[in-house]
Amino acid sequence: MTIQRRTVLKGMAAAGASLGVSAKIASPALAQGAPFKIGLMTVKTGPLAQGGIQMEQGLLTFLKEKNNTLGGRKVELVVADTGGNPAGAKTKAQELVERDKVNVILGPLAAFELLAITDYILQTKTPLIAVAAAEDVTQRKANPYIIRPTTTSAQCCHVMADYALKELKLKRAATISEDFAFGHEQMAGFQRVFEEGGGKVVKKLWPPLVTPDYTPFIAQIGNVDMVFSGFAGSNPVKFMRAYADLGLAAKTPLMGGWTFMDDALLKSLGDEALGVLSGSSYSSAFESESNKRLVAAMAKDYNSLPGGYASGMYIGGMCVESALAIAGDKSTDGTAFAEALHKIKLEESPRGAFTIDARGNAVGAVFVRKCEKKNGQLVNTVVKTYPNVSQFWTYPEDEFLKNPVYSRDYPPAKNLEN
């Protein structure tokens, strides 16, 4: 049982006068020279814990590399476990803001957690660097205090649809993903680009989040050129195994979004994963200086390969550093720091160069990766890089935003066959 590093509450006895949320801004703890406090909202218990632990490891790796000092300023990390549910996320956000008085929040992991706290973030003017992919957080409900240096749900799926059409000349696809918002948004993004480019999505399958055996779903796939999948967590491992066991891996190419083939999953996979294509804003094989440092440190300290969650938080740390340099003395002012976060422009990061668009989402490279075996180990080799991919793909922003948010029913699937 580990006791987490925590600051002792200084103002606990300070009574009624300092009540209310506004106390955060007036707090003496934020005076010059005090450490800059980062709150990490992650999930360390329950089914989402695997990604959540990677988030913590990624951020710890970054802070260790920087010796807990960013831009000449000491930083202090407070870690909170939300338990992976919206009400827990809200309480933990309150804990970080009201009790620990953090200057910026990194996380949370799941889309529904982020959606549960966006209004609170706005009210308390707390800058937040998100990893959760919920589209609308940087689209129709964009929040000036939130940036997302990773991707939206569909950002990589647009790319994969384009790749399938233009590079592989595939025309008929089936999609399969968990029946929740992240899955719906990914599949919708794929379907839109794929069908507008002349392809047809003829089957959309939605297994529940917890499915012990995917065989009955795979049996329904039928006659298609490819299967596109958006599974997350440990589901891809189960799915790929069943897919290979049924003999489809050799016949019908399998593709997916970033969680489907996250680098952190590679050690749990075997030959069934060979040849699987995935779209991600990160690849552990990407040759940049910071990525080499991240991969080496994660291997040494945690004996694991960083995936999207670990790199996302490492990059989140870089965003904090960059925004500290931009905002300078005003960094402890939530609004000024949030504005600085929107201005950052990283030339070098584990995902390469990227910028933040006006609605807070990253514009950067998306890699198409193919799973291969090198020296007896699985790797996601980059086969094509799409530079400067925006969350709106090639669509004009205002036109994109006029449509409803991607969902199970939008865009409508017109080419379904039985």
Next chain:
Amino acid sequence: MTRSLSTLVASAVALLLLATLPLWLGNTYYINVASQILYWAVFALGLNVLVGWAGLTSLGHAALFAVSGYTAAILVTAGHSHLVGAVAAIAMTVATAAVFAVLALRATGIGFLMITLALGQILWGIAYRWASLTNGDNGINFKTRPQPFGLDLTSAPAFYYLALLVFLAAVASMLVFVRSPLGAALRGTRDQPRRMTALGYNVWLIRFLAFLLSGFWTAVAGLLFLYYNQFISPQIAALQTSAEALLMVISGGTATILGPIAGAAIVVIMKNVVSAYVERWNMVLGIIFVLIISFMPEGLVPGVRRLIGVAWRGMRPAKAVITVRGEASS
């Protein structure tokens, strides 16, 4: 006489502490935790009407909790006033509870548990799937807390006092209910349903009314949950919420008034405060439940009362014996 006096003093002290809590607790965060304990306690008290006094264990109450929150969230987001939202939420939940009751009261024991579980899962499925109404997995953001009589509930202490008032009303209603003929009849249906029928009581109707009362306080707690979190999504309707509420009632002590309150406090404090210090807080919570079940199978509050009683008699053995004999001979 002395017993009722000491109860009176204890109640007065507890009330005073609760009323002044935002002053001595200081930090906003802890006031918010206190507010959470209060609305979960209201939920647990509502569930306890069934679990404790009616002897009917429900695993579908999270759905009722969510019906209330969703009704208010949908109506207010559609432009109706908070008052309309709140009244409709309670009416809708009580109506849903009535439907639940009609279906579930065909059975008792495990049968009742399974029917309520199934009904709860159906409503969870609706919240999850009927995306055009509930916004599915993404949930509904509830922009502002209500402003009853122009009072702003945005700040933590203001919300705490609202939750406290509701909580005290819930406790008062439970006190009245337990002492009422209906409460006595309900306990009768729990212990001796056939004898109650023979005595001319309508056992089904008594249980039905108890279900409605339980549904009412669950609805009120659901509203407070919505106002507090300003967000609702299908997770809250899931089985885990029902199970958690049931744990609060059982660990605190069924068929008591303090029990569900103590249970709510334990669970909320474990989830929110202890989890900040101990990574494996789930395990700690589990150990606490195991200890409670092992040493105080009747629940924390009756268990502590029993242990204090044992200790008290242990300290004054002679006198206790004499009193008992004296009473017996008179």
